[in-house]
Amino acid sequence: MNALEEGTELTIDFGKLRSIGRNDQNVVPVALQDADSNEVLFVAFANDRALRETLATRRAVLWSTSRDELWRKGDGSGDVLDLVEVRVNCEQNSLLYRVRPRAAGACHTSDANGQSRRSCYYRKLSAEESGPSKLEFDEKPR
Amino acid sequence: MNALEEGTELTIDFGKLRSIGRNDQNVVPVALQDADSNEVLFVAFANDRALRETLATRRAVLWSTSRDELWRKGDGSGDVLDLVEVRVNCEQNSLLYRVRPRAAGACHTSDANGQSRRSCYYRKLSAEESGPSKLEFDEKPR
Numbered sequence: 011m012n013a014l015e016e017g018t019e020l021t022i023d024f025g026k027l028r029s030i031g032r033n034d035q036n037v038v039p040v041a042l043q044d045a046d047s048n049e050v051l052f053v054a055f056a057n058d059r060a061l062r063e064t065l066a067t068r069r070a071v072l073w074s075t076s077r078d079e080l081w082r083k084g085d086g087s088g089d090v091l092d093l094v095e096v097r098v099n100c101e102q103n104s105l106l107y108r109v110r111p112r113a114a115g116a117c118h119t120s121d122a123n124g125q126s127r128r129s130c131y132y133r134k135l136s137a138e139e140s141g142p143s144k145l146e147f148d149e150k151p152r
Numbered sequence: 153m154n155a156l157e158e159g160t161e162l163t164i165d166f167g168k169l170r171s172i173g174r175n176d177q178n179v180v181p182v183a184l185q186d187a188d189s190n191e192v193l194f195v196a197f198a199n200d201r202a203l204r205e206t207l208a209t210r211r212a213v214l215w216s217t218s219r220d221e222l223w224r225k226g227d228g229s230g231d232v233l234d235l236v237e238v239r240v241n242c243e244q245n246s247l248l249y250r251v252r253p254r255a256a257g258a259c260h261t262s263d264a265n266g267q268s269r270r271s272c273y274y275r276k277l278s279a280e281e282s283g284p285s286k287l288e289f290d291e292k293p294r
Contacts, residue, residue, distance in 0.1 A: 015242045023245040024178035024199065031173005036166035039195050041183045048190030053181050053246040057166065065277065065285065097273035098287065100157045100261045103165040104195040106273045119242045131239035131248045135207065143207065145240065 015119050018145045020135060030055070030075050037073050038104050042116070044128075045094040045108040051116040052130040054081070056105060061096070068093045070107050089113050089126050121149065157261050160287045162277065172197070172217050179215050180246050184258070186270075187236040187250040193258040194272040196223070198247060203238070210235045212249050231255050231268050263291065 014021060030037060037055040044051060054072040056064070060080060063071040070091035074081040084090030091109035098105055115126025133145040156163065172179060179197040186193060196214040198206070202222060205213040212233035216223040226232030233251035240247055257268025275287040 014244055020240065021244055022180060022200070022203075022240070022247075023243065024180060026245045027169060027179055027181070027197075028173045028176055031170045031175075033173075034170055037169055038164060038166060039169070039181045041192050041195055043192055050183050050185055050192060050248055052241055053183050053195065055169075058164070061164075096277040096285075098162065098164070098275055098277065099194055099272040100259055100269075100274070101165065101272075102156055102163055103168045104272075105164075106192055117242055127242075130241040130243075132242070133240055135238040135240065143238075 012119075018133075018147075020143045020145055026075070033075075033078070035073070035075055035078070037075060040072060040105045040107055042070060042091065042107045042109055044116075045110055049129050050131060051091070051109070051111075051128070061105070064093055064096065064107065070109050083116075084112065087113075087115075087118065087126060089115050091116060154261075160275075160289075162285045162287055168217070175217075175220070177215070177217055177220070179217060182214060182247040182249055184212060184233065184249045184251055186258075187252055191271050192273060193233070193251070193253075193270070203247070206235055206238065206249065212251050225258075226254065229255075229257075229260065229268060231257050233258060 037057045040054050040056045042051040055075050057073045060071045060073045070083045072081040090112040094108040117127035117130040119127050121127050132149045134148050135143040179199045182196050182198045184193040197217050199215045202213045202215045212225045214223040232254040236250040259269035259272040261269050263269050274291045276290050277285040
């Protein structure tokens with residue numbers, strides 16, 4: 011079991027953005043949203059090349075900041091996200107890809123039935139008053 | 153007029169994440185979503201302190217990476233975002249704040265009626281086949 015992905019301990023990785031900065035990657039965060047259910051699927055990164063290919067091919071293309079290469083979502087898993095529209099925020103430093111999942115899922119992790127999870131936000135933080143937060147699995151809310 | 157915010161030219165700021173990295177800030181991206189309409193409001197950043205205060209005070213608290221200080225959303229504008237729940241992604245390197253806007257808006261920009269815009273994603277990229285993308289104002293879709 012991958013404890014980070016399937017555990018109930020909150021162990022946030024605060025280092026990812028620092029490594030993006032150190033590697034001088036020209037990327038912006040992208041929120042990916044199911045255009046039908048409006049569920050938020052995940053947050054990833056795009057550079058100019060990924061954005062252009064997204065618009066040209068009408069499917070979600072990101073930039074993998076860990077592999078430093080184009081990430082055509084779904085090429086390996088089949089979980090292609092067809093593009094509905096791209097939106098940009100007020101300050102033009104983030105993007106919103108509104109997409110339609112071609113298969114059932116969008117996350118690289120699998121649920122108890124072995125299906126790709128629909129969204130990467132399948133755990134919520136418990137609302138305990140004090141102490142470290144625990145995670146609860148909860149795949150229903152959109 | 154602020155052309156970046158009110159114009160129709162796409163001029164994405166790819167430098168923000170690099171400056172976060174250079175300044176060694178321990179933050180993760182946060183997607184903020186209206187828990188009732190499921191509209192994505194904006195993407196911001198949080199560190200451990202902002203997350204703890206969000207959970208303790210039950211309203212959205214972020215980390216301002218430009219001012220390098222806690223950003224209690226709505227303290228100046230009144231556009232407080234009451235917290236419904238916090239979710240974390242599979243790899244624990246981003247957060248989803250599901251919130252309920254206390255006032256009408258969530259964006260620091262204003263619409264033609266002088267009201268804070270509900271979401272920062274009030275412009276979409278045109279679907280032209282080639283050439284640089286133009287932006288269209290479109291505040292309706294959620």
